[in-house]
Amino acid sequence: MERACLNCNEKIEGRIDKIYCSTYCKSSYHYKIKKKKTVTRFKEVNEQLKINRSILKHFHTTGKTIMRKEELFKKGFNPNFFTNYWKNSKNDIYLFCYEYGYLSLKEANKEKYLLINWQPYMQ
Incomplete structure (x- = not known):
């Protein structure tokens, strides 16, 4: 045999x-x-952070970009996964996936995100 x-x-x-x-x-x-x-929790979180960063990087083409939430969600973006946050003087809280950040907005009854880059003054 x-x-x-x-x-x-x-x-x-x-x-x-x-x-x-x-x-x-x-x-x-x-x-x-x-x-x-x-498939550990670490791997799940890390993979989603990579996906989020990649999506934000893809859509963020200027200093500030405004996007409809559903456009990001269609690509697999999950706002519950972020690496850090920053609060401005107006108490707006920007969530970041590494160097790409987003702020939840509501314009004309539509859910949107303002996309930005991390800046040195945000330390």
């Missing part, structure tokens, strides 16, 4: 109880299994 490696399906030679053709295949197989299983 010919045995095949669990990772690469190559023929296994040697001991009868071997299930991998090499230590590389053994390691690779277990890495793939662990990667599939391991």
Whole structure:
């Protein structure tokens, strides 16, 4: 009976109880299994922060950009994930995904976001 490696399906030679053709295949197989299983809270949050930053970067083309919320949401933006915040003198709270920030606005009964870049005076 010919045995095949669990990772690469190559023929296994040697001991009868071997299930991998090499230590590389053994390691690779277990890495793939662990990667599939391991969805930690850290990974979920980090992935959403990356998505949010990418979306803000894509839409923010000038010093200040005003966008409809639903346009950002269609792309996968989630306002519940941010890295820091800044409160201005009017007590408006800007939420940031790294260097890209947003402020929730309501103009003509439409939900919008004002997009900005982090500035040194915001320290």
